[in-house]
Amino acid sequence: MDRSIYEPLAPHEIRLLRFTPDDDLVADLERVVLHDAPPYIALSYTWGRAPYRKGRSLSAKYSITLNSQLFEVQENLHDALLYLVPEVRKKSCLLWVDAICINQSDVQERNTQILHMRYIYEHANMVFGWLGVPFSDEETSLATSIMRNFNIVLRDGLAEHNGNMNAVAAQISPSNKDIYPEPGTDCYKGWLGIREIFNQRYWKRIWIYQEATGTAPTRFCCGNEYFDTVLLNASVYMAHHFAEFGDIDFHFRDVARGPAFALSAFRDNGVCKYGDTLLELLEFLRTTESSEPRDKVYALLGFASDLSSSDIVPDYSRPLEEVYKDVVRFSLSRADSGLEILGHVTHPPADLEQEITRRSPFDFPSWVPDFREYIGPNPFCTKVLDGSWAYHACGSYTSHDAQIDGSKLTLLGMEIDHIATISSTWKTNVFSTAEVESWAPTTPDSIYHPTGQTMDEAFRITVLADMNVLTKSRGHMVDFELLNARGDGLTADQSDRRNKMNVALKTAGVRRLCWTKEGRVGLVPPTARVGDLLYILTGGQMIYMLRGKDTGTFRFVGEAYIHGIMDGEIFEKADVQLPQLEKVVLD
Numbered sequence: 199m200d201r202s203i204y205e206p207l208a209p210h211e212i213r214l215l216r217f218t219p220d221d222d223l224v225a226d227l228e229r230v231v232l233h234d235a236p237p238y239i240a241l242s243y244t245w246g247r248a249p250y251r252k253g254r255s256l257s258a259k260y261s262i263t264l265n266s267q268l269f270e271v272q273e274n275l276h277d278a279l280l281y282l283v284p285e286v287r288k289k290s291c292l293l294w295v296d297a298i299c300i301n302q303s304d305v306q307e308r309n310t311q312i313l314h315m316r317y318i319y320e321h322a323n324m325v326f327g328w329l330g331v332p333f334s335d336e337e338t339s340l341a342t343s344i345m346r347n348f349n350i351v352l353r354d355g356l357a358e359h360n361g362n363m364n365a366v367a368a369q370i371s372p373s374n375k376d377i378y379p380e381p382g383t384d385c386y387k388g389w390l391g392i393r394e395i396f397n398q399r400y401w402k403r404i405w406i407y408q409e410a411t412g413t414a415p416t417r418f419c420c421g422n423e424y425f426d427t428v429l430l431n432a433s434v435y436m437a438h439h440f441a442e443f444g445d446i447d448f449h450f451r452d453v454a455r456g457p458a459f460a461l462s463a464f465r466d467n468g469v470c471k472y473g474d475t476l477l478e479l480l481e482f483l484r485t486t487e488s489s490e491p492r493d494k495v496y497a498l499l500g501f502a503s504d505l506s507s508s509d510i511v512p513d514y515s516r517p518l519e520e521v522y523k524d525v526v527r528f529s530l531s532r533a534d535s536g537l538e539i540l541g542h543v544t545h546p547p548a549d550l551e552q553e554i555t556r557r558s559p560f561d562f563p564s565w566v567p568d569f570r571e572y573i574g575p576n577p578f579c580t581k582v583l584d585g586s587w588a589y590h591a592c593g594s595y596t597s598h599d600a601q602i603d604g605s606k607l608t609l610l611g612m613e614i615d616h617i618a619t620i621s622s623t624w625k626t627n628v629f630s631t632a633e634v635e636s637w638a639p640t641t642p643d644s645i646y647h648p649t650g651q652t653m654d655e656a657f658r659i660t661v662l663a664d665m666n667v668l669t670k671s672r673g674h675m676v677d678f679e680l681l682n683a684r685g686d687g688l689t690a691d692q693s694d695r696r697n698k699m700n701v702a703l704k705t706a707g708v709r710r711l712c713w714t715k716e717g718r719v720g721l722v723p724p725t726a727r728v729g730d731l732l733y734i735l736t737g738g739q740m741i742y743m744l745r746g747k748d749t750g751t752f753r754f755v756g757e758a759y760i761h762g763i764m765d766g767e768i769f770e771k772a773d774v775q776l777p778q779l780e781k782v783v784l785d
Contacts, residue, residue: 203265204301205229212314213299214238214292215264223262223279227299228292232314238292240322241278242409242416244400245297245489248274249330264298271297278328282419291323309512315405316500320412327410327418329398334391335421340384341391342423347376348432364690367439377436379450392433393453395420401457404486404497411464427462434459457486476502477529477538480569481577484542490514492521494569504532519562522569523602530600536580536587537598537609537738541757542567544574545725563605564754565784575708575723578663578757580739583670589739589759593766595779598737606751607784611735611742612777614768615718615760621711623724631681631703634661637711648718648762656761660719661706663759668698676703718763723756730755733782734768744782751783 207213210232215225230236248254251273260276261268271279275297286293300311319325332338351374355366372378379389400406410416410427417424425433437453453459464482473479479498488494496512499505510524529539543565562568582588590596601608624633642654649656658675666674680696681703688696705721712722714732722730726743731752733742741763743755769776 203227203267203269204304204307207307207310209310212294212311212318214294215298216292217283217287219287221284223276223283225262225293226265232317235321236292237290237323238294239282239286239289239324239326240294240319240409240414241282241296241326241328242319242400242406243278243295243328244274244330244398244403246272246274248277249398249400250333252331262298269298274328274330277331278326278419281331281421282326282328285326289323294318294322305514308514312496312512313499313507315497316408316412319409320414322414325410325412325414325416327400327406327416329395329400329418329420332391332421332423333394337387337391337394338420338423339391340388341395342425342429344377344385344388344392345425345429345433348436349429351377352432352435362690364694367693368690370436370439372440378440389450389453392437393450396434396437396453396456396458399487401461402485402487404483404488404493406461407464407483407486408497408500411461430458431462434462474501474503476505476525477535477542477577480525480542480567484569484576491518491570492516495521495525519566522562522566525569526566526607527602530598530602533597536596537600537735537740537742538577538580539567540565540738540742540754541577541580541740542569543754543756544568545723545756546574563607563785565607575756576704578705578740578759579665579667579670581670582672587739588665588670588672589764590766591741591760591764591768592734592736592738593769595734595736598735600737605785607754609735609737609782609784610779611733611738611782612779613731613733614741614763614777615714615716615732617712617722617726617728617730617732617743618715619713620722620726620728623708623710624706625708631678634703634706634711635678637661646719646761648716648767656719657711660711660721660759660761662702663705663721664761664764665705666698666702667705668701674702712758714760718760720758720760722758725755726758732758732760735782736779740764744784747785749785751785754784 207229211229212232212235213227214230214235216228217223217225254273258273259270260273261270262276262279263269275295283293301307351370352366355369356363359365375383375385377385379386416427418426418430434453437450438459440450473482476498479502483498488497492514495510499510499512509528526539529535544567545564580588599610621637622633637657639653639657642652644653646653646656655675662674662676664672664674676699680692681699683696685693708724709721710724710726712720712726714720720741722743727745731744731746733744735742740757741760743758744752745755746752
């Protein structure tokens with residue numbers, strides 16, 4: 199393909215596609231000023247091959263005519279253009295497509311254009327989210343029909359109960375055959391279609407969180423069928439609601455906790471509901487996918503509220519390790535962040551490695567987060583609702599003196615304990631708590647001496663890290679009896695409590711329970727070993743696990759919750775001689 203079709207862009211210009219009036223994929227590129235662009239539709243899609251290839255040759259090539267030249271495009275994009283360009287023509291709009299409108303071979307242009315992405319999608323007349331050509335036209339058609347039924351049930355229920363969603367949920371049951379997947383019915387086929395739609399790789403892309411969650415109307419297209427964000431929200435709510443019923447077909451349980459649910463939950467009318475700082479966004483979007491690993495950071499620059507344009511500057515020629523170190527440098531530079539960035543460091547244990555499908559060997563310094571796809575624990579929730587620190591393990595040592603020098607991070611801290619015994623790893627499943635329940639102490643009524651509580655109380659607080667991540671408040675313990683009760687036997691308030699507790703319990707997900715030499719119980723990373731050291735680091739809310747190396751430096755293992763010393767208690771015991779602060783070098 200001849201890249202000479204691209205004329206240089208001024209800093210505030212973009213290109214748009216104007217398709218000819220005929221039925222062919224023939225278009226011209228037009229340069230326009232971003233803030234004065236004509237009506238256009240922005241395309242959101244997955245790069246690469248189509249999700250359902252239906253016997254197409256692996257060697258097949260696809261192209262459009264662009265500025266009177268053949269221009270090669272990828273298979274999935276070609277499918278999207280075949281289906282959607284007629285609608286673009288009908289609406290008398292231009293079209294924006296990243297792979298065509300940005301000169302992908304010009305790194306400097308990519309660096310500049312990426313900063314316009316949020317504005318491009320927020321100010322489009324409409325966003326088309328392309329899910330692909332459907333596997334089954336019948337199931338897809340039934341799926342969109344059932345989505346509309348979901349919305350009618352929820353809309354009418356909210357009107358009847360004055361907006362009380364808990365009351366609406368209490369009345370939605372498997373007896374409603376218009377929405378419940380009874381085997382052998384069209385409704386069941388429709389649910390199969392919903393499952394196929396929501397299992398598409400599209401929903402895992404990190405870029406869709408800028409592209410498809412803003413204020414512009416969004417239409418998700420699967421062949422000739424489509425649905426909007428209202429139907430998306432209704433569908434993921436219903437899937438999550440019915441997943442609580444033990445007799446629902448297992449085929450549909452994964453719909454309730456898939457990436458489409460995450461997208462639906464993310465933003466409401468352009469407002470991020472789970473926080474919009476860089477670290478909050480990195481946490482929420484950690485398991486999303488990107489063919490370009492730098493985009494795990496760069497895709498967030500457009501809507502991270504605490505970033506200025508000079509804090510992290512996109513540069514696709516910069517080594518990946520340095521891009522991820524830039525995040526560490528930025529976080530450490532903020533007085534209110536402390537050592538929060540260390541909570542984003544995960545090292546998957548050997549028994550989970552086979553589950554990692556897209557991961558190159560971990561070759562960064564142990565303190566640098568690898569934001570590529572991973573399996574590991576989420577960071578502990580380190581802010582309560584008013585934005586203040588949730589924990590104060592460091593006591594009055596609330597500031598750090600972190601220094602980065604090449605592959606080394608130097609901090610100040612003190613060793614306070616080490617791991618004596620350790621449990622299995624809980625491979626978290628929101629519908630099963632059997633593994634974490636197996637961690638329970640064998641003498642539940644005996645005294646947990648660090649706090650004076652019973653062992654059972656200390657255990658049930660520890661598995662939540664004394665935190666409800668939804669309400670962002672301390673002072674919680676898990677209720678396993680409520681978690682294991684059938685959903686159809688609960689009141690609306692009990693169901694609401696159970697849902698919140700299920701989310702809170704995910705704190706223990708992909709973690710282990712430990713007991714320390716000093717008799718403390720805690721939650722530790724999956725890679726923790728007996729003998730690993732527990733440190734308090736200045737400026738750090740949590741307890742930090744380190745592993746000594748022959749060089750005198752340390753490997754960073756991860757952050758930990760150790761019950762009874764998370765609020766500076768270790769500094770309050772006058773009869774305990776504490777070690778002196780020492781330099782701690784991580785590499």
